[in-house]
Amino acid sequence: GAVVSQHPSRVICKSGTSVKIECRSLDFQATTMFWYRQFPKQSLMLMATSNEGSKATYEQGVEKDKFLINHASLTLSTLTVTSAHPEDSSFYICSASQGPIFQETQYFGPGTRLLVL
Amino acid sequence: AQTVTQSQPEMSVQEAETVTLSCTYDTSESDYYLFWYKQPPSRQMILVIRQEAYKQQNATENRFSVNFQKAAKSFSLKISDSQLGDAAMYFCAYKDGDMRFGAGTRLTVKP
Numbered sequence: 001g002a003v004v005s006q007h008p009s010r011v012i013c014k015s016g017t018s019v020k021i022e023c024r025s026l027d028f029q030a031t032t033m034f035w036y037r038q039f040p041k042q043s044l045m046l047m048a049t050s051n052e053g054s055k056a057t058y059e060q061g062v063e064k065d066k067f068l069i070n071h072a073s074l075t076l077s078t079l080t081v082t083s084a085h086p087e088d089s090s091f092y093i094c095s096a097s098q099g100p101i102f103q104e105t106q107y108f109g110p111g112t113r114l115l116v117l
Numbered sequence: 118a119q120t121v122t123q124s125q126p127e128m129s130v131q132e133a134e135t136v137t138l139s140c141t142y143d144t145s146e147s148d149y150y151l152f153w154y155k156q157p158p159s160r161q162m163i164l165v166i167r168q169e170a171y172k173q174q175n176a177t178e179n180r181f182s183v184n185f186q187k188a189a190k191s192f193s194l195k196i197s198d199s200q201l202g203d204a205a206m207y208f209c210a211y212k213d214g215d216m217r218f219g220a221g222t223r224l225t226v227k228p
Contacts, residue, residue: 043208043218091160106216108162
């Protein structure tokens with residue numbers, strides 16, 4: 001149980017375009033979803049936290065107008081990178097937890113590799 | 118802000134031997150959770166083990182066990198009988214709301 005999927009697994013886009021990444025909890029209802037960014041050979045950096053039906057909470061330094069997060073249902077969250085630039089190229093990972101943000105283990109998706117040309 | 122420190126960028130272990138990965142963290146909270154995640158080359162994050170701070174007993178999961186020292190804010194992972202499939206990046210994580218990760222330790226297992 002506790003499977004999280006992401007789509008697409010890999011995407012290449014031109015500079016200036018927008019890219020949407022989907023994160024789904026397949027066998028549980030995800031009260032809270034998290035979006036991380038991971039550069040090569042580095043750790044995961046939290047970008048934002050979203051609760052179903054609420055606005056996302058962004059970490060300091062993360063542009064909310066550039067990285068649009070929508071958590072419209074208990075099984076789906078989307079991250080849209082708007083007007084993508086080459087420096088946005090990275091590995092994006094989502095995770096989801098079932099219960100209150102404090103208590104629950106986070107289950108991670110397989111990640112999405114974004115390359116902006 | 119809470120910080121998580123993994124002081125060993127790389128570790129190596131002989132197959133079937135035991136290895137310990139270190140992790141320390143900084144917090145002023147009394148209730149929190151600690152995790153070890155494994156990230157193989159596929160980059161899928163896999164939960165290895167979790168520890169609740171209010172529990173004194175160290176968590177164990179088969180060949181994986183932790184040494185949780187709350188006063189010292191230390192949370193090391195011991196892998197016994199290492200297998201080739203254990204080779205991966207290992208991340209220590211702290212959670213009292215959102216989850217924060219250490220920089221990771223790359224574990225190599227030598228046959």
